[in-house]
Amino acid sequence: MTDSSGPLIEVRDLVKTYDVSRPWLARVLERLPVQTLKAVDGVKFTIRRGETFSLVGESGCGKSSVARLVVGLDRPTRGSVLFDGMDLAGLRRRSDIAPIRRRMQMIFQDPYASLNPRWRVEDIVAEPIDAFGLVANRSERSGKVAESLRQVGLSPEDARKFPHEFSGGQRQRISIARALAANPDFLVCDEPTSALDVSVQAQILNLMKDLQQRFGLTYLFISHDLSVVYHVSSRIGVMYLGRLCEISAAKDLFRRPQHPYTRLLLDTIPDVEMTGRERVSVPGEVPDPIDPPPGCSFHPRCPFANERCRQEDPTPVQRGRGMVACHAVEEGRLPPFKRSDLGQ
């Protein structure tokens, strides 16, 4: 069943809608229609073994929803997620699901909220060990916990402490240790460094890179920070309003961005080196996802939009090694992207 040459993750036309209607009685009395929010709308990508695939976009673009769907925390409305060739949604028996669940773990954004304050670090880190029955006895359990803590740069003595005795960066190390305790192949990291200070962020990113090399891990990395994404990713998908507008190899995306929204995002990266580049201020905001604009959802903010963009949904087309969904790119009417500080 497993094919070690195929992608580890294959996401096929994923759709997730949420019912955001008023309560039933109010809806009937006020004669309101059912309202749905399409958080994820036809998202499709693959993640190869050992690579870091990142999803970037502004808040509300659906990147975290995709992450939750991929690990199976939510069920997709349509479409499927294949892990190592197997569809999680197709499995019914607990005993079939558990071995796959063990192989995928998640790291969350807020290390203050994701660790139970009443548990000792030992029990937090041992949670997947207990859940999947990975050890035979208590001494093996503490041995495994100590090993995980050492792997993330903490000391085995820390196992006896409580989360409040640690700083934000150390707490994030604890959540990584918890994920590693299950011996996973695949980690979904949802904004793992967004709540951390920049010097601590560097520590965590370096640690994650190191662990990836040591254990051959595959990452799905979710972030809104393009500089971080540039640093960690092999490939990047850019999301806007529930859709993927571009997928590309990381370096290509920054040197030759195709989609106008990707270009917009690149323009908003602050210029820390003070090269004198003016940050372009883009008008407008992300539209209301309950009532998205017709046609290409980016057209109200796009400087290259024309009549076709206002009416017709762009379909994703293959471009080189990547994908882009944009009429302007397809018709070849986008000017080349110029930015001085990135080089060629």
Add this chain to the structure above:
Amino acid sequence: MALLEVDRLRVEFPTRRRALVAVDDISLTIEAGEVLGVVGESGAGKSVTGAAIIGLIEPPGRVAGGEIRFDGRRIDHLSDEEKRRIRGKEIGSVFQDPLTSLNPLFTVGQQLVETILAHSDRSADDARRHALRLLEDVGIPAAAHRIDSYPHEFSGGMRQRVVIALAVCAGPRLIIADEPTTALDVSIQAQIIALLKRLCRDQGTAIMLITHDMGVIAETADRVAVMYAGRIVEVGRVRQILRAPTHPYTTGLMDSIPRLGHDDADLAQIDGAMPRLHEIPDGCAFHSRCPHAFDLCRRRRPVLQTTGEAAAACFLFDQERSDD
């Protein structure tokens, strides 16, 4: 004379055991029309410094030493009533979360008009006209229509614009902006920064911009003060500090920012974390994380030494100077 002078400010929070020093003997100045960035990691004391200036330290916290002078007049020991008169009229403020600065029960127009009336002798009609002009100024589309909307009817970016309109409506000469763009998306961030810069330029308002984001500092500030464990470790022109920082903490901070075009190598990292308030070590607060620390650093606290347009509190810097 500088518009704002903070002289050896010390802010303490008493606890059962002893007082925690959140801001430890810091001095800074802001000239009229200048943007001073205050940057540092969480817990460095930047927000407490801002709160002390506008007189909003929550008791039992208190200003335990030093002076704050605004336009030559001492403002740190005024009565609550006098402080309230200065807030809004002379010193405006913008905070991270716009929802906490706005009253959910009143329309933005009502809140603006109330603030304008409190600080000027305009008539109610005139105040409303002024409010409308402010909303247009800060870039609210269809302001004439939106003026009667409630805060929850605005998006995050638009709310922050409303808060900025509130901050400037009485024509203050200084704005304390505490992480004004942190809660916003990157594309909206750029809009808000552009707005603050324009206000500063057009009306000669000085801004104290508190943030953890070096990118925001790089684009907005004229000068920057870097804070660590309640102290200023380095201060100077932005260009100089960002491109050629002297203090090992600033150097480490700048190197740990991921950059485009710098490929594959690991990020430089500062090991450890900033000490918490109750465990700040003797001597230089940074010495336990500093790659260059030597004996003196553990014993004596360095003071800011000025060279040219920058000053750093570091013995390393001190020595280099004496070697010259």
